Amino acid sequence: MYVSPTFARNCRRRGTVAVFIALCLTVLIGILAITLDGGLLLTESHHAQAVADAAAMAAATDLWVNSGINGGTDPSGTAAASALATASANGYTNDGVTSIVTVNIPPESGDNKGKAGFAEVIVQYNLRRGFSAIWGKGTLPVIARSVASGLPGSIGILILDPTISDSLEIDGNLHILNDGKIMVNSTDSAATQVANTATLICGGLNLTGNLDNDGSITYTGGGSVKTGVPPVSDPLINIPEPVPSGTNFGNVTCSGSYTLQPGIYTSITVNNGATVTLQPGIYYLGTKSNPGNGLKVGSGATLTGNGIMFYNQSGDKFDLKQSGPVDLTPPTTGPYKGISFFQPRDDTQEIHIESISNVKMSGTFYAHSGEFDFRPDGASTTFNMGNYICDQMEAGQGYSSSGKSNGQINLNPGTAAPSQRPMLVE
Numbered sequence: 001m002y003v004s005p006t007f008a009r010n011c012r013r014r015g016t017v018a019v020f021i022a023l024c025l026t027v028l029i030g031i032l033a034i035t036l037d038g039g040l041l042l043t044e045s046h047h048a049q050a051v052a053d054a055a056a057m058a059a060a061t062d063l064w065v066n067s068g069i070n071g072g073t074d075p076s077g078t079a080a081a082s083a084l085a086t087a088s089a090n091g092y093t094n095d096g097v098t099s100i101v102t103v104n105i106p107p108e109s110g111d112n113k114g115k116a117g118f119a120e121v122i123v124q125y126n127l128r129r130g131f132s133a134i135w136g137k138g139t140l141p142v143i144a145r146s147v148a149s150g151l152p153g154s155i156g157i158l159i160l161d162p163t164i165s166d167s168l169e170i171d172g173n174l175h176i177l178n179d180g181k182i183m184v185n186s187t188d189s190a191a192t193q194v195a196n197t198a199t200l201i202c203g204g205l206n207l208t209g210n211l212d213n214d215g216s217i218t219y220t221g222g223g224s225v226k227t228g229v230p231p232v233s234d235p236l237i238n239i240p241e242p243v244p245s246g247t248n249f250g251n252v253t254c255s256g257s258y259t260l261q262p263g264i265y266t267s268i269t270v271n272n273g274a275t276v277t278l279q280p281g282i283y284y285l286g287t288k289s290n291p292g293n294g295l296k297v298g299s300g301a302t303l304t305g306n307g308i309m310f311y312n313q314s315g316d317k318f319d320l321k322q323s324g325p326v327d328l329t330p331p332t333t334g335p336y337k338g339i340s341f342f343q344p345r346d347d348t349q350e351i352h353i354e355s356i357s358n359v360k361m362s363g364t365f366y367a368h369s370g371e372f373d374f375r376p377d378g379a380s381t382t383f384n385m386g387n388y389i390c391d392q393m394e395a396g397q398g399y400s401s402s403g404k405s406n407g408q409i410n411l412n413p414g415t416a417a418p419s420q421r422p423m424l425v426e
Contacts, residue, residue, distance in 0.1 A: 041140060044127050048144035051090045052123045053424055056148035059083040059103060059119035060422035063150025067418065069332070072117030072151060074105045079150070083121050092123050100124040107147050110426050117151035118425070147426035155419045156180030156202055156411045158389045160234055160368065163187055170215070171195040172376070172396015173408045179203030179221030180387065180413040185231035197399045206232075235419040236366055236389060239335050242311045242342060244284040251293075254301075267293035267314075270301045270323075278328065280307030282336065286314040297323035307331045309363070311342045312351070320355040321377075330363025330386070330417075338386060338417035343367035348391070353383075354405075360384040364417040373397055376407025383409045386416025 062079035063072055074080055080103040084094060087101045094101040100123070107113050107120035126139035156176030161167045167186040170193070176182065181204045184192045191209035194200055198215030204223025205211060208231050217225075246263035254260070255271045262281025270276050286292035294317025295310070297303060302324040309331055312318060318341075320326060330340045340363030343351065347370050353359070354375040363386040365372055371392035376383045388411070396405040413419070 041127060041142060044125055044142045045144065047091070048123050048125050048142045049146070051087050051092050052121045052144040052146035053148075054090060055083040055087040055092075055101065055103070055123070056119050056121040056146040056424065057422055058086040059105060059121065060148035060150035063105070063117055063119060064418060064422045067117070067150065067414070071414070072106075072115075074119075079103075079105055079119060083119065087121070087123060092125065098126055100126075107426075110145075110147055112147055112149075112425065118147055118149050120145070120147045120426075145426070146424060148422055149420070149425045150422050151420060154178065154180045154203060154413050155183060155232075155235070155389070155416075156387050156413055157182045157184075157393060158232055158235075158387075158419070159184040159186065159191075159391070159393060160389070161186050161391045162208075162231060164392070165190045166193050167392050168192045169195070169394045169397060170198045170200055171394070171399040172197065172405050173199045174201070174395050175408065175410050176202040176387075177410060177412045178414050179223060180411060181206055181223065183229075183232045184208060195399070198396065234368055234389065235421075236339075236364070236417060237368070239339075241345060242282060242284070242336070244287050244311070244313070246281075246284075260305075265292065265295075266290060268295045269293075270295075270297040270303070272298035272300055273324075274298065274301040276301065276303050278303065278305030278308050280305070280331070282309050282311055285310060285312045285317070288313060291315060292317075294318055295320075297326070300324045302326065303328060305329075309336050309339050309342060311344075313344060313347075315347075315349050316351050318351060318353060320353065320357075320359060323355055323359075324357050326355070326357070326359045326361065328361050330361075330415075336417075338415065339364045339366055340386065341365045341367075343370045343390075345369060350392075355383075356381060358382050358384075362386050362412065362415040364389060364419075366417070367391060374409055375405040376409060377405060378403050379406050381407030383407065385409065385411050387411050387413045387419070389417075389419070 059079040062082045083103045092099040102122040104120040112118040122145045125142045159168045165188040183206045187209045189210045190212045194213040194215040196214040201218045203221045205225040206229045248264040251267045253269045258276045264284040291314045294314035296319040299322040303326045306329045308328045340361040345368040350371040352373045356377045367390040373394040399405045
């Protein structure tokens with residue numbers, strides 16, 4: 001068969017296909033590198049953020065547990081150690097090569113820079129290259145950051161009732177320290193009432209309903225009054241209800257110098273001028289079947305003790321009216337940490353705490369369904385408490401310049417039961 005030279009010349013292959021294939025392979029390898037290494041980067045970035053979050057929460061939990069002792073700092077390094085251990089358990093061993101974990105207490109950047117009670121964790125994972133090694137050497141760093149709060153909360157007063165009018169009534173002098181806030185869940189237009197005799201200092205009013213104010217209110221820490229805010233759930237609702245236990249001492253009368261032990265009491269009567277020391281523990285005032293007569297402290301008698309909580313079945317029978325100074329601190333560990341007074345959750349009674357002398361019970365007064373009425377009688381009388389979480393409350397009711405309820409009530413949420421659990425904030 002004859003083939004013309006011209007036809008043969010036109011059919012000659014020029015090798016362009018090989019060039020196109022080479023170029024396409026480069027693109028395909030690049031896409032493969034982006035797909036595989038990019039997928040690994042995305043997966044590791046999710047892992048890194050989860051590790052940072054978990055480590056920050058571990059540190060914040062340690063800060064929260066020790067807040068009453070360390071005030072949101074980490075002097076012994078236990079919070080940082082907890083963060084590092086959590087990161088290591090999740091594959092970030094902080095070996096300085098594959099992973100680096102940095103814990104800052106307090107944070108060194110962000111919205112909470114320098115603030116006690118916050119923990120910042122920054123993690124870096126150096127991911128080995130896959131196909132992208134054709135374009136460069138070294139590892140691909142994956143970085144994540146998280147900040148968690150371990151503050152015990154800033155609730156000065158929390159009123160739980162959802163509907164009633166005058167659920168919080170302030171008639172006297174009330175100061176909430178450390179920018180603590182007042183939170184009222186009632187939707188009523190006059191749920192929170194501040195009388196013309198009241199002087200209130202607090203970090204803000206967060207109200208579901210409205211404020212009826214005729215008194216003097218000073219806001220600290222940039223606080224203000226906010227209405228229409230969502231109601232706040234009871235932060236102590238998951239704490240187990242105490243069950244009276246221990247020795248049943250029955251009716252006890254204290255004279256002279258006397259020491260009380262924790263346990264069950266039908267009544268505690270403290271005679272005039274007695275000096276009573278309470279040993280650490282829970283003091284059950286009555287039982288459901290026998291509420292008893294509660295606590296009555298005579299004229300000039302004093303009560304002191306550390307790690308004390310009263311569980312009150314006796315109703316409105318916590319009588320300090322004529323007592324001398326009372327100085328009691330709440331438990332610092334266990335489920336009742338920071339609680340001074342626990343009212344049964346199903347009890348709707350009103351409990352009066354009234355005295356002509358200084359009263360220090362620096363924990364939480366808790367009555368899920370009940371009401372508290374606090375009355376420091378005398379211009380020089382001071383009540384130093386932690387905070388109040390209850391269905392309703394009155395502060396300084398019956399105020400008069402002649403000495404009725406005209407003393408000072410100070411609340412310090414930092415000494416009360418932790419009302420805010422550790423949480424991620426950045």
